[in-house]
């Protein structure tokens with residue numbers, strides 16, 4: 345796949361994230377790993393609900409924009425270092441989506457955890473998210489904390505901030521972003537209803553075994 349294909353995929357998924365209210369107009373970011381230590385990443389401060397194909401930045405792993413003809417007026421996403429830290433930590437990851445979904449972000453600002461054992465689908469798609477302690481947005485400390493947690497899960501909850509989900513392709517990263525927010529909704533709603541009946545370890549292990557051979 346060439347970078348033209350991935351640019352159009354990033355625009356498509358940015359629209360989808362915005363329409364699904366997983367990101368705001370200026371919030372969140374998406375990247376795709378390319379060969380030769382480069383990535384495509386959404387720019388800073390641009391309307392993600394109305395992103396243009398040519399606004400997607402091409403950057404190296406030092407965070408330099410390496411294609412000035414296409415991206416000279418644009419600044420890289422402020423969370424570029426966070427994306428780079430994940431790509432360096434996880435050779436199996438090709439795409440990263442950072443989002444600020446309402447319910448998952450609400451949980452990130454509490455000491456409560458999002459339950460991912462309420463339905464089999466949630467457990468199968470998200471597994472167990474990892475929780476990353478607070479650091480300032482756009483900081484190298486946040487990038488370092490995220491890089492250190494990237495091996496633990498494909499979904500990270502950033503304290504007082506939001507979510508990062510990653511995967512082998514954009515669909516997988518998007519699906520995980522959507523399902524962790526769905527899990528946050530279910531966690532909230534089941535607590536209101538009460539008498540919660542989570543899937544126990546035996547049932548979760550049976551799902552894991554089933555998916556291994558599926």
Ligand SMILES: [Zn+2]
Pocket residue numbers: 371372442443444481505506
């Ligand atoms: Zn953010």
